[in-house]
Amino acid sequence: MPTLFKYDKGVKFLKKPEDLTLIADPTTVKAASECDASFITHAHTDHSLAFPNEGIRVYSTELASKLFEGLTSRKAKNTEFVNFNKTMNINDVDVRFIPAGHLLGAAQIVFYFEDLTIAYTGDISTDEMITVPKAAVPEDDIDILITEATYGKGDLFFDSRERIKASILKWVADNLQNNNVPVINIGHLGPAQEIIAYLNEMLSVDIYCDNRTSEINKVYNEEGQNLQWNRFDILNDSELKTERSLILLPRAAKELPDFLKTHKVSRSIITGQASRFAYSKFEQAFPFSMHANCNELLDHVKAVNPQKVYTLYGFDSELAAIIRQKLQLPAQPIKLSKKRLTLEEFF
Ligand SMILES: [Zn+2]
Numbered sequence: 001m002p003t004l005f006k007y008d009k010g011v012k013f014l015k016k017p018e019d020l021t022l023i024a025d026p027t028t029v030k031a032a033s034e035c036d037a038s039f040i041t042h043a044h045t046d047h048s049l050a051f052p053n054e055g056i057r058v059y060s061t062e063l064a065s066k067l068f069e070g071l072t073s074r075k076a077k078n079t080e081f082v083n084f085n086k087t088m089n090i091n092d093v094d095v096r097f098i099p100a101g102h103l104l105g106a107a108q109i110v111f112y113f114e115d116l117t118i119a120y121t122g123d124i125s126t127d128e129m130i131t132v133p134k135a136a137v138p139e140d141d142i143d144i145l146i147t148e149a150t151y152g153k154g155d156l157f158f159d160s161r162e163r164i165k166a167s168i169l170k171w172v173a174d175n176l177q178n179n180n181v182p183v184i185n186i187g188h189l190g191p192a193q194e195i196i197a198y199l200n201e202m203l204s205v206d207i208y209c210d211n212r213t214s215e216i217n218k219v220y221n222e223e224g225q226n227l228q229w230n231r232f233d234i235l236n237d238s239e240l241k242t243e244r245s246l247i248l249l250p251r252a253a254k255e256l257p258d259f260l261k262t263h264k265v266s267r268s269i270i271t272g273q274a275s276r277f278a279y280s281k282f283e284q285a286f287p288f289s290m291h292a293n294c295n296e297l298l299d300h301v302k303a304v305n306p307q308k309v310y311t312l313y314g315f316d317s318e319l320a321a322i323i324r325q326k327l328q329l330p331a332q333p334i335k336l337s338k339k340r341l342t343l344e345e346f347f
């Protein structure tokens with residue numbers, strides 16, 4: 001019997017004849033509890049719901065679980081840690097975690113079923129960055145690639161990360177020079193650490209962030225990064241030197257913290273979504289993302305060179321169409337799969 005797979009509140013695999021079920025990045029406790037094992041690619045909360053549940057057997061990198069704990073203040077339970085680039089046998093299936101870029105500890109997962117080798121990217125970035133390496137390409141032949149498609153649409157505007165970083169730097173420096181406190185909304189986990197690392201390198205500036213970002217920064221530093229920052233929640237108002245202070249706020253924060261209310265501020269936001277939306281409430285919106293953009297996703301798919309591609313998250317139909325057109329590979333969104341693929345159909 002062939003291995004079956006589909007998207008059902010997570011990427012689900014059914015191995016016959018044993019009726020073994022595995023799920024990657026489950027999005028409900030129920031879906032995960034019904035499976036024999038759950039795999040978590042990385043700590044972002046849309047992928048990591050299974051961590052704090054005693055009843056769910058989880059496999060992840062140790063770093064993903066630490067970052068989850070820093071991000072959510074919840075404990076990961078019943079988790080077995082998996083090392084990168086080491087094949088493990090889990091419930092009689094060989095499984096290998098390889099680096100995904102994106103965040104520290106983020107993995108792509110390769111499942112070696114008897115009839116099919118299936119790679120699932122989770123979220124990936126393919127650029128070499130300061131805080132994360134680029135996504136690895138699986139060494140083995142991949143039959144099925146399930147790739148993320150968050151920004152898998154050709155007409156989204158992304159400049160090179162180096163150029164976007166340079167324009168962030170310029171915006172910060174200009175505001176400091178004018179005695180405005182630059183205030184940037186940015187994702188706690190991933191983008192914040194990359195931008196802190198970059199600004200630490202380029203500029204002598206005191207960076208202040210919230211407690212949660214601070215907890216995540218600590219995990220990055222335990223892994224050999226050298227991030228320098230302060231916490232604004234324990235900041236005494238008089239300590240803020242407007243000519244050399246930069247404030248990072250959580251991405252969704254609307255209100256300024258009280259200590260900033262007496263200062264002249266300029267606000268910007270750093271998010272990949274700025275490639276789609278104007279964010280007119282901010283003076284500047286920088287389309288910087290720790291996700292691969294459309295061209296980078298195409299390059300990754302090409303490098304993996306699978307027999308068939310399934311797309312997931314974001315612009316799944318658009319990316320599948322571009323893959324079919326530009327790479328001449330069969331591709332479709334995994335969520336629209338009408339029925340499970342059989343071995344015969346596959347070949
Ligand atoms: Zn993510």
Ligand SMILES: [Zn+2]
Pocket residue numbers: 044046047123
């Ligand atoms: Zn995601």
